[in-house]
Amino acid sequence: MSSIVDAESIAKLFATKYEDLYTSVPYNKADFKDIVDVVNNQHLQSGFNTDCVINTSDVKSAVKRLKVHKNDGDRCLSTNHIINAPDDCFVHIAWLFSTIIVHGCLPDSFTVNTVVPIPKGHNVNMSASDNFRGIALGSIFNKLFDNIVLYIYGSNLMSSELQFGFKTKSSTSLCSMVLKKTMSYYIKNQSPVFCMF
Numbered sequence: 001m002s003s004i005v006d007a008e009s010i011a012k013l014f015a016t017k018y019e020d021l022y023t024s025v026p027y028n029k030a031d032f033k034d035i036v037d038v039v040n041n042q043h044l045q046s047g048f049n050t051d052c053v054i055n056t057s058d059v060k061s062a063v064k065r066l067k068v069h070k071n072d073g074d075r076c077l078s079t080n081h082i083i084n085a086p087d088d089c090f091v092h093i094a095w096l097f098s099t100i101i102v103h104g105c106l107p108d109s110f111t112v113n114t115v116v117p118i119p120k121g122h123n124v125n126m127s128a129s130d131n132f133r134g135i136a137l138g139s140i141f142n143k144l145f146d147n148i149v150l151y152i153y154g155s156n157l158m159s160s161e162l163q164f165g166f167k168t169k170s171s172t173s174l175c176s177m178v179l180k181k182t183m184s185y186y187i188k189n190q191s192p193v194f195c196m197f
Contacts (some may be wrong), residue, residue, distance in 0.1 A: 054097040054148055059090040062147035066140075073114030073137025082140055097145055110142045 004013055063082055070079040082089070100106060117132040124131035150157070159167055164175035 052098055052101045054094045054101065056087065056090045056094050058148050058152065059094045059097070059144065060087075061151055062144045063090070065147050065151075066143065070140070070143075071137060072140045073116060077140050079140055079143075082144065093141070093144065096141075097148065100145070110139050110145070113138045 004010055063085075066079040066083055068080055068083060072078065113136040115134045115136050117129075117134055119126065120131050120133055164170050164178075165172045
């Protein structure tokens with residue numbers, strides 16, 4: 001049993017152990033440089049470029065656009081966890097997203113959605129399944145990633161003028177209004193129909 005118990009002595013002990021570990025294998029500086037050059041060349045040939053880099057400021061701006069108190073559904077994670085996270089967390093998220101873009105591969109948790117039933121109104125019969133609609137709770141990280149892509153490349157993305165939902169300054173209520181106006185117009189202006197027997 002060691003008698004080292006104070007913080008400074010413990011830190012020195014670990015420093016000595018790691019110094020011994022990292023210097024235990026002799027190496028030639030020229031050989032090491034060759035290895036670094038090979039890794040850098042493979043890195044350049046992997047298709048990586050500056051468009052693949054998500055930086056911390058991108059993550060921070062995406063976090064600012066998250067809504068509070070939204071849950072993940074599957075991982076028991078809330079947007080509040082990310083919104084109130086320290087900057088170190090944003091650095092790791094930026095690395096994760098950059099790696100996803102470079103390798104073109106997503107973790108399975110990014111693609112998982114949990115469908116949760118919510119009532120269609122306040123005073124509905126809660127025992128009838130027809131009075132509920134399902135909403136999909138997706139990954140918080142997926143929402144962040146979407147926010148970053150929309151922030152960086154949103155000006156390059158086009159959508160139809162007939163699309164109402166999932167679009168800035170537009171909503172499905174506008175679609176409902178257009179439908180009602182159209183129906184109202186044709187109901188007012190339709191000619192009477194006579195049936196001949």
